[in-house]
Amino acid sequence: MLDMCAFLKIKQIEETIVSRRYDIRKQFIQDSANIKDENSLRVISTEDMCLLLSLYDRIFFDHWFKECFKGKIKFSLSKRMTRSAGLTLCPKKRQPFTQEEFIIEIRIGVNFFFNYDALKGDKMVSGIKTHSGLEALQLVFEHELCHVLEFALYHKSSCKGKRFKEMAFNLFGHTESYHKLPTQKQIVYENLGLKIGDVVCFDFEDHKLKGVLYKINKRATVMVKDKKGLYSDKQRNRYSKYYVPLNALAKEEMGKQ
């Protein structure tokens, strides 16, 4: 049986990593109910994530997770993650806890993979150039798996740490701990020319309102000056908050008040 701590100290050969990743992709497309084309991801389910885990377990870890890992890995999918494409959440329990009590959650920011092609340019994940939404999902998943392993073996995990970086490099050839996938902010800026802090106009119940673009998510949050508003800034101006569909926003022209 694989001695995981020793295994993590061995650098896997680059070509082996690349071909294993490719094999996983091929098998995944065959077995997934949702993803049949690695270039256009529209649905990702938690079953897909379980499938990905079992493929990584078989192909990279010689069934270590299935046979030796006593904890539980849960998956969740989020459409609200704006910066991280993946997160590993390990509830802080009093140490030591038994392996059976070890429940860890991997959360995936699915929009990053649905919007993979929204912008042109290189899409690096963990220092590796990706070519499809599915490949990007794999790289993010690999990063989160390193967190799971680090939590399971050492009860703490940080991708800023030396131990994590070595582990991610040895296992998967990762050279960085972040992604450069298009964020909603970048997509809105490229497509609509809008960024946080811009003055924007939009129609609301037959009025044209003007406010400051405060947040960009699925919809934009716009703060509009309003004497009776619930929000205030440091200058004690009062504002009301509006959620506006992104395509309903127009940029206020400079000099036009």
Ligand SMILES: [Zn+2]
């Ligand atoms: Zn991380």
